[in-house]
Amino acid sequence: MPQSETRLPARRADAERNRDKIxxxxxxAFADPEAEISMAExxxxxxxxxxxxxxxxxxxxxxxxxxxxxxxxxxxxxxATLEAQTAGELLTAWLRRFFVFFNSKRHVGTELLRHSSDxxxxxxxxxxxxxxxxxxxxxxxxLSGEIRPDLTLVQLLDMVIAIATIHGDPSYVEPIxxxxxxxxxxxxxxxxxxxx
Amino acid sequence: MPQSETRLPARRADAERNRDKIxxxxxxAFADPEAEISMAExxxxxxxxxxxxxxxxxxxxxxxxxxxxxxxxxxxxxxATLEAQTAGELLTAWLRRFFVFFNSKRHVGTELLRHSSDxxxxxxxxxxxxxxxxxxxxxxxxLSGEIRPDLTLVQLLDMVIAIATIHGDPSYVEPIxxxxxxxxxxxxxxxxxxxx
Numbered sequence: 027m028p029q030s031e032t033r034l035p036a037r038r039a040d041a042e043r044n045r046d047k048i049x050x051x052x053x054x055a056f057a058d059p060e061a062e063i064s065m066a067e068x069x070x071x072x073x074x075x076x077x078x079x080x081x082x083x084x085x086x087x088x089x090x091x092x093x094x095x096x097x098x099x100x101x102x103x104x105x106a107t108l109e110a111q112t113a114g115e116l117l118t119a120w121l122r123r124f125f126v127f128f129n130s131k132r133h134v135g136t137e138l139l140r141h142s143s144d145x146x147x148x149x150x151x152x153x154x155x156x157x158x159x160x161x162x163x164x165x166x167x168x169l170s171g172e173i174r175p176d177l178t179l180v181q182l183l184d185m186v187i188a189i190a191t192i193h194g195d196p197s198y199v200e201p202i203x204x205x206x207x208x209x210x211x212x213x214x215x216x217x218x219x220x221x222x
Numbered sequence: 223m224p225q226s227e228t229r230l231p232a233r234r235a236d237a238e239r240n241r242d243k244i245x246x247x248x249x250x251a252f253a254d255p256e257a258e259i260s261m262a263e264x265x266x267x268x269x270x271x272x273x274x275x276x277x278x279x280x281x282x283x284x285x286x287x288x289x290x291x292x293x294x295x296x297x298x299x300x301x302a303t304l305e306a307q308t309a310g311e312l313l314t315a316w317l318r319r320f321f322v323f324f325n326s327k328r329h330v331g332t333e334l335l336r337h338s339s340d341x342x343x344x345x346x347x348x349x350x351x352x353x354x355x356x357x358x359x360x361x362x363x364x365l366s367g368e369i370r371p372d373l374t375l376v377q378l379l380d381m382v383i384a385i386a387t388i389h390g391d392p393s394y395v396e397p398i399x400x401x402x403x404x405x406x407x408x409x410x411x412x413x414x415x416x417x418x
Contacts, residue, residue, distance in 0.1 A: 174404075176397045185398045188384040201372045202381045208370075209405025 045082050048072045052093050056134055065089075091148060094134050098152045101127040102159035114172030117163045118207045121186050124160070125203060128190045156183075174212045182210070241278050244268045248289050252330055261285075287344060290330050294348045297323040298355035310368030313359045314403045317382050320352070321399060324386045352379075370408045378406070 051072035055061040065086055069079045083089040104123045110116035160179055167173035177185075189203050247268035251257040261282055265275045279285040300319045306312035356375055363369035373381075385399050 174401060177401060181394065181398050184388045184390070185385065185402065188388050188398075189381065191387075192380045192384050194380070198377065202377050202384075205370060205373060205405040206381065206402045207405065208409070209401040209403065211409075213404070213407075213409070 041082075044072075044074050044078055047074060048079060048082055048089070049093055049096060052089055056093070057130070087145070090134055091145070094148075094152065097127055097130065097134070098155055102155055105159040105163055112172055113163070113166040113170040114211060117167040117173055118210065120160060120163050121182060121207060122203070124156070124183065125186050125190050128187055171212060173210050177210070237278075240268075240270055240274055243270060244275060244278055244285070245289055245292060248285055252289070253326070283341075286330055287341070290344075290348065293323055293326065293330070294351055298351055301355040301359055308368060309359070309362040309366040310407060313363040313369055314406065316356060316359050317378060317403060318399070320356070320379065321382050321386055324383055367408060369406050373406070 048068065052068050055063055055068055055071055061067060063086075065076065065079060068089070069076050072079070083092065101124055105120050108116060108119050108123065110119050157179055160183075164173070164179050164182065168175050185206060186203075189199065189206055192199050192202060244264065248264050251259055251264055251267055257263065259282075261272070261275060264285070265272050268275070279288065297320055301316050304312060304315050304319065306315050353375055356379075360369070360375050360378065364371050381402060382399075385395065385402055388395050388398060
């Protein structure tokens with residue numbers, strides 16, 4: 027965001043840059059299955075001192091929560107910014123975005139659950155934000171008659187999450203996701219029947 | 223099977239009945255989330271003495287394997303005996319049967335894995351039997367043009383297994399399964415496009 031940076035006093039811009047660097051480093055660390063996740067490792071990867079790291083995030087829990095919130099922000103934003111030809115295509119595009127989010131946030135979520143027993147409310151608030159952002163997409167897609175009416179958003183997300191947990195590289199899982207998303211489309215049964 | 227029983231010597235018929243009673247009791251025990259699974263409990267539920275139980279199954283491992291094999295037999299038999307109007311419907315009917323099997327065998331499979339480290343070959347043999355039984359159904363369904371060609375049988379089973387692991391009662395999971403299976407059907411895209 028170069029525009030806002032030029033308007034910010036230099037020190038605030040530096041602080042924002044540091045926060046972004048730390049979050050990016052933490053994201054990388056979580057994406058690296060070999061990485062030892064610790065504040066020292068994240069400080070090293072971000073290229074910021076421990077004092078700066080702790081000024082931004084008093085502990086690993088706060089860092090994990092910020093990371094998680096950022097990813098939830100992005101998946102919620104996508105519900106407002108993704109573009110598609112039809113309401114049904116918009117919904118499935120967003121479900122694909124949620125699939126990517128779920129795959130990437132899995133480690134963070136698991137770490138979060140391990141590090142604290144009282145962040146259930148944090149997780150459920152984020153879950154509610156995702157549901158609130160996506161519900162209008164499902165409503166519009168079902169109203170348009172493109173998407174089957176017999177599934178709720180929670181059921182759709184559970185389906186996507188279940189597929190995201192299938193072991194295998196993306197080329198193995200992708201056709202499964204494609205088929206399942208295709209199954210959400212309401213079929214013109216009469217056309218099919220006349221054809222058969 | 224009254225026919226074969228009348229032909230069997232009475233003692234062999236008794237022995238078969240006992241084996242069946244034990245397996246049925248073990249199946250019930252596994253289906254009961256409250257049940258303590260032990261040889262004593264299975265003997266009690268089956269109404270047979272411990273001596274009879276151990277004559278049939280030297281240990282819990284053998285009992286679990288027999289139980290598991292019986293369920294795999296049933297799911298393989300279904301591939302040959304289920305009836306449907308079309309090759310595609312036959313495949314999805316069998317996938318539904320596999321879904322039920324997977325849900326019911328989960329406990330047995332988990333216990334099996336817990337009780338022995340060297341039954342990997344037992345499990346993989348049973349997996350191979352399921353794949354061999356179902357492959358002709360998928361081949362026919364894909365050949366008929368009803369079912370999308372971009373998924374292998376292993377991918378289909380992984381999809382069904384993923385959905386079977388979604389938490390919720392059957393009325394919650396059923397619409398998800400229905401949508402996903404519906405997504406396997408190859409769509410007459412041209413008809414859809416002309417329509418939209």
